Amino acid sequence: MAVNNTTGRPRGRAAGCLQALLVPLIILGALVAYNAYKDNDSSSSSSPLPSSSSASQDEESGEWKVGDCGGPDPERSGDSYQALDCDDSGATFKALKIMDAAILPDSIQCPAGTDIIIQVSLTFGSSDSGIPNSTVCGRNLSGDHPGDAGAGGGQLVKGDCIDANAQEVACAQAGAEDYKVLDLTKTEAECPSGTTDPLKLTIAIGRPYDYICATAAA
Structure with a gap:
């Protein structure tokens, strides 16, 4: 599907060079599972977050709160995470939202600066699957932040850069054929002034935006 350049287009670019049909879904960032285990033995059961005076979680419900930290769970398979004290050596991220x-x-559309997205599931027994409970938008505790606007990783956010196929690229490496994201909107009419390439995405149930409002990156 061609893209309508309603406000003109940069010199040297062909009209409709962003290819809408090549982007069935914009799914960026890691969707991983954090498993909390409960059984009938109260001495061995655990909540999604451990009780800790330095954590900001609700100790009655065990729910994640902004500012809580976590890291990989070496005892579980795959990309599983566990809640940890923020000063624990194994902690790798802090909850932004x-x-x-x-x-x-x-x-799920996490805020800019989100480096990792964690689907929190409550599981029972030894199962690796569970009931989705919440989603944690996490930021790395290290200095590596691919989720920052323009950094080239994480979810697509305002200030990122994309190539002609709407794939995110680091703005520092963006070339003459790449684009800067000015906004993500539901309709083309909502795109801000300066938009030269409004990209209409194919249908994706639940996605909070349907257009990438873009302009020349360089």
């Missing part, structure tokens, strides 16, 4: 659980990754 806590959102509702979601079955569809596209329905």
Whole structure:
């Protein structure tokens, strides 16, 4: 599907060079599982976050709170994470925002600066799968922040750069054929002034935007 350049286009670019049909879904960032285990033995059961005076979680509900930290769980398979004290040597991220659980990754839109997205699930027994409970938008505790606007990683956010196929690229490496994201909107009419290439995406249930409002990156 061609892209309508409603406000003109940069010199040297062909009209409609962003290819909408090549982007069935914009799913960026890692969707991983954090498992909390409960069983009938109260001495061995655990909540999604451990009780800790330095953590900001609700100790009654065990729910994640902004400012809580976590890291990889070496005892679980795959990309599993566990809650940790922020000064624990195994902690790798801090929660920027806590959102509702979601079955569809596209329905989660974390804020800029999110380096990792963690789907929190409550599991019972030894199962690796569970009931989605919440979503943690996490930021690395290290100096590596691919989720920052323009850095080239994480979810697509305002200030990022994309190539002609709407794939995110680091703005520092963007070339003459790449684009800067001015906004993400539901309609083309909502795109801000300066938009030269409004990209209409194919349908994705739950995604909070349908257009990438873009202009020349260089």
